[in-house]
Structure formats: structure tokens, C-alpha cells
Amino acid sequence: MSLSTEVRQVNGVSIVDMAGRIVLGEETGKVRSTIRGLLEGGATKVIINLGGVSYIDSSGLGELVSAYSTAQRSGCVVKLLNVQAKVQDLLQITKLYTVFESHTDEAEAVASF
């Protein structure tokens, strides 16, 4: 299952709805280009909604970390929404749960900026 990404705006926050797998290849490239596009468009608040993503490999995790770092350097804050159980396990194993602020409720996530 390839990765689909859709961007919508909610109260000044860019929400990226992702669905599918985030693995090495086209999928990681799609994450990179989507975040780059948002930053080029001046986004300063981004939520990556992983509700439709049940599988991320280490390359996918690395791409999310790179997105976070690149955004931070541009003055943009990136947060995660609806992290699925298997992905949450990976965030624990890799300690990336200490990097990403994560929410389970969209309205709460939007209000958290």
C-alpha cells in the first residue's frame, strides 16, 4: 500500500493526513516533498496525522525526524496526531517519543500550538 498525503488547514495549522506505509523509497520521498512544500509556503504549525499509517520502517522514522529538524530550523513546529500502536512501539524502541509531541485528539492538537 503506497502512501497518500493530503493537506488541509484548520485555524492556521496545516494538517497532513497520511495513509499507507512510510518506507524507504517513493514513500519517504513523498513525506519529504510534502513537508518541504509546506515550509516553502510559509507554514509555521504542522500536524502530521498518522491515523492511517500502520507501518513505518526505520527510513520512515528517519524521514519524520528530518522533517521535524528541517521545520524547526525554519521556525516551524511539527507535532504528531493519532499514532497507531505499532508505530508507537517503534517510537518507544527508538526513544523518538522524547522528540515528538503527540496527540490523540485533533482539536486538542490544534489548540496546543
Place this chain on the structure above:
Amino acid sequence: MTDCRKLRLNFESTLASIDAAELIVERMAQISGFDEDQVYQIGMGVRETMVNAICHGNQLGSPKTVSFDASIDENCMQVIVTDQGEGFDESQVADPLAGEQLMRGSGRGLLIVRAFFDEVEVGPGSGSGTRVRLVKYCAQGA
């Protein structure tokens, strides 16, 4: 699980080979009675090992191949992946959980493999390259 199943393949150094190896071991694990979580962990661990072999060992797109041996018996699944790269010294790899390494965009694959398999051996191949042996024991005597 009563049958012993074995498979030996040589993969090209392409991204498609990574997907194929993952699908193969997942299917082998499914039909041999591993539960859903174990199947996921086996697939993910083999994916990460193949990524290391193909992208970091052989170099993606090179004419080098990856030797792939998978077998299942009544106790466990074993997968051996051997590349034809320059070799790999695990002691020289930075801890991906340490300090600033946490923000790196790569270097987490082996950490995930070790979390998902019961035994992980990383060493030299018979010629050049790196040989990785993975073992996952059946839960509940699957």
C-alpha cells in the same frame, strides 16, 4: 507447526528486493503459525536487514547480490542475509539512542532488528561483506 520449510534466494540490490524479502518471510511465518505481531516483527526485522545489506552493504543499484536463506522448524524461524559489500564493524556505529544521535535521519535499523528478533548475529561473510543471522522463536509453541 510441524513442517520444516527452507528457502534460499539471491536478490538483486534493488528496493523491490527489500519488499519481496519482507513479503516472503511474512508469508512463511503466517503459514507456520506465528501470530500477527510476530509476523509483523519478522517482516520488519528482515526489511531492515535487507535495507542495510542492499543500501549500505552492496550499494543500491550495484550488480552485487544479497544471499538470503530462510528456514522454519518446530522451534523457530531463522533468516540469514549476506551481502557482498565492504564489511561492517558494528562497534563503529554510533548508538542511535545517545544524545544528538537521536536526531539523525538514519542509523536505527539494527536497533529495531535487535528489538524484534530473539537472536541477532552480525559478522563477516565468507568472502567480503556482512552476514546477519536472525532467529525468532515461536511463542506458545506455534
